[in-house]
Amino acid sequence: MDILPSTFAEASIFVSVASYRDSETPWTLADMFAKAKYPDRIFAGVLWQMAPDDPAEWCRLPEGRSAQVRGVVVDAASSMGVCWARSRIQRELWQGESYYLQIDSHSRFAPEWDLLLLAVLADCPSPKPVLTTHPIRYEPPDILSPPLLSILTAGRFNDSGILMPKAKGLSKAFVPDQPSPTAFVGAGLLFADSTMIQEVPYDPRLYFHGEEVSMAVRLWTHGYDLFNPHRVILYHDYTDRGRRRHWSDHQDWPAVNRRAEARLRHLLGMPQKGEVEAEALHDLDRHGLGSQRTLSDYEAFADVDFVRQRIGPRAADGRFPLVPPETVEQVERRRCFTRIYTENLWKAWDTRSGSGSTWEATAALRESLRGTFKDLGIRILVDAGCGDLVWNADITVDLELYLGFDIVPELVERNRVLYGQRKNHFFNVADLCCDRLPRGDAILGRNLLTHLPNQAAMAALRHFKQSEARYLLATTFPHKENREIAAGEWRPMDLTAPPFSLPAPMRLLPDGQHGGHVGVWKLADW
Numbered sequence: 001m002d003i004l005p006s007t008f009a010e011a012s013i014f015v016s017v018a019s020y021r022d023s024e025t026p027w028t029l030a031d032m033f034a035k036a037k038y039p040d041r042i043f044a045g046v047l048w049q050m051a052p053d054d055p056a057e058w059c060r061l062p063e064g065r066s067a068q069v070r071g072v073v074v075d076a077a078s079s080m081g082v083c084w085a086r087s088r089i090q091r092e093l094w095q096g097e098s099y100y101l102q103i104d105s106h107s108r109f110a111p112e113w114d115l116l117l118l119a120v121l122a123d124c125p126s127p128k129p130v131l132t133t134h135p136i137r138y139e140p141p142d143i144l145s146p147p148l149l150s151i152l153t154a155g156r157f158n159d160s161g162i163l164m165p166k167a168k169g170l171s172k173a174f175v176p177d178q179p180s181p182t183a184f185v186g187a188g189l190l191f192a193d194s195t196m197i198q199e200v201p202y203d204p205r206l207y208f209h210g211e212e213v214s215m216a217v218r219l220w221t222h223g224y225d226l227f228n229p230h231r232v233i234l235y236h237d238y239t240d241r242g243r244r245r246h247w248s249d250h251q252d253w254p255a256v257n258r259r260a261e262a263r264l265r266h267l268l269g270m271p272q273k274g275e276v277e278a279e280a281l282h283d284l285d286r287h288g289l290g291s292q293r294t295l296s297d298y299e300a301f302a303d304v305d306f307v308r309q310r311i312g313p314r315a316a317d318g319r320f321p322l323v324p325p326e327t328v329e330q331v332e333r334r335r336c337f338t339r340i341y342t343e344n345l346w347k348a349w350d351t352r353s354g355s356g357s358t359w360e361a362t363a364a365l366r367e368s369l370r371g372t373f374k375d376l377g378i379r380i381l382v383d384a385g386c387g388d389l390v391w392n393a394d395i396t397v398d399l400e401l402y403l404g405f406d407i408v409p410e411l412v413e414r415n416r417v418l419y420g421q422r423k424n425h426f427f428n429v430a431d432l433c434c435d436r437l438p439r440g441d442a443i444l445g446r447n448l449l450t451h452l453p454n455q456a457a458m459a460a461l462r463h464f465k466q467s468e469a470r471y472l473l474a475t476t477f478p479h480k481e482n483r484e485i486a487a488g489e490w491r492p493m494d495l496t497a498p499p500f501s502l503p504a505p506m507r508l509l510p511d512g513q514h515g516g517h518v519g520v521w522k523l524a525d526w
Contacts, residue, residue: 014097017046018085019105023242026060028107033065035109045093046071049079081246083211087204090197100197102190106237108138116233117191124179126225127433127459133228134167134186138235147232149175152184153318157309160261163213179227181320183302185216189234203287207260220298222290223327268306292327334407336488341408353387362391368509370395382440384432385448405430433459442471450493476519
């Protein structure tokens with residue numbers, strides 16, 4: 001799976017479209033392909049919910065793109081609502097595409113929307129980002145509103161006690177220069193790596209109200225961070241013209257909605273209104289909260305109280321801190337590597353960074369790096385996972401600037417004491433899977449990614465790209481399998497193979513450890 005916008009020629013986007021008796025659907029699909037930069041990489045999954053007398057035209061496929069639309073037509077009378085439809089699309093029509101985009105069937109797109117989504121997602125300072133908002137308005141057929149940026153806020157608790165998010169527009173003077181954090185979800189634009197729909201699948205037993213707050217809390221407690229895009233990407237028709245509403249056709253919708261609301265109140269720890277049917281709580285393990293953060297953590301971050309139905313000023317304004325609370329995964333990762341360092345679990349005699357980082361084991365690599373720094377004009381080096389500097393202190397002294405980052409606070413403090421007299425050396429604590437790095441000529445990530453699970457390694461690569469360094473120097477093992485590990489374990493990894501799929505490195509510097517190399521990549525080539 002590719003993880004960076006410039007590698008989109010190798011990636012793909014699956015677009016989920018739940019269509020209920022909607023005349024706009026064919027025009028939405030046509031606009032989607034017409035406005036994409038790489039339409040060949042776009043695949044749509046459409047659940048058409050149609051009545052017998054609805055025009056067949058409403059199911060028309062885009063000319064020349066019918067093979068890229070996976071459609072299922074069902075009798076509208078059998079439909080259980082939009083969440084049921086979106087769940088079916090995820091389960092039945094997604095076929096492993098890299099990214100997942102959820103839209104409504106009455107939407108229009110900005111030019112090159114596919115590249116815009118990927119670029120904005122890559123700008124999110126999170127290892128598990130999700131882009132979401134309520135898109136701005138258009139009027140059929142294609143009268144687009146002026147490009148006003150929208151951010152999500154807490155709107156109100158409705159008569160059933162369900163929190164309803166709403167969007168507010170930002171004037172040009174207040175538009176941020178990067179995606180802004182949010183605590184809420186807009187179901188009409190939801191974009192993320194496709195692992196999201198495997199970890200947090202749509203709940204088919206919700207109905208309509210509660211869909212967005214449920215998804216927001218579930219994603220957040222599973223460790224995902226939510227962001228409003230800082231670019232206009234999508235437009236939405238907020239009128240009723242040319243389509244029916246599900247509840248207009250289904251007389252039993254109050255009973256379905258009542259069960260859905262009871263389900264949501266159970267999920268959010270809210271008191272129930274009357275007796276709860278067993279069906280309302282069916283399969284909640286699959287569609288419940290995550291374990292990375294708690295419901296209380298979410299309420300504190302979002303500035304809401306579900307039981308007391310309180311909306312705080314931060315929720316009402318829609319401005320949230322850029323750095324969300326640490327996930328369980330982040331805490332455990334720091335704890336793991338701190339223990340390895342403090343207890344010297346890798347048991348090398350002259351370094352706590354492991355046997356591959358001893359002075360003797362790295363003699364040939366040091367000479368190769370000296371030559372590489374000179375050839376490529378590398379004067380500012382960002383060392384991602386610097387360790388205790390035993391193996392490379394000899395070659396960093398001549399740099400214009402050396403910036404060392406490590407996840408272990410005790411190690412960073414020790415480096416400051418030992419190398420603080422070097423006026424070109426600076427050290428700081430950072431989790432390279434979550435924190436953005438300063439810009440340098442090159443990032444050195446020797447034996448960093450080899451100790452991380454694949455998803456965490458991919459997040460680190462995103463941040464390397466975002467730093468705008470010219471080069472990446474990272475450990476790679478050609479033709480090895482990228483098997484999964486836990487943080488702190490080790491395995492040989494091939495950065496040119498899936499799920500990383502980087503291009504071939506411009507240089508391979510033999511490292512001497514288990515047949516590995518330090519590959520050299522131009523970050524602009526990704």
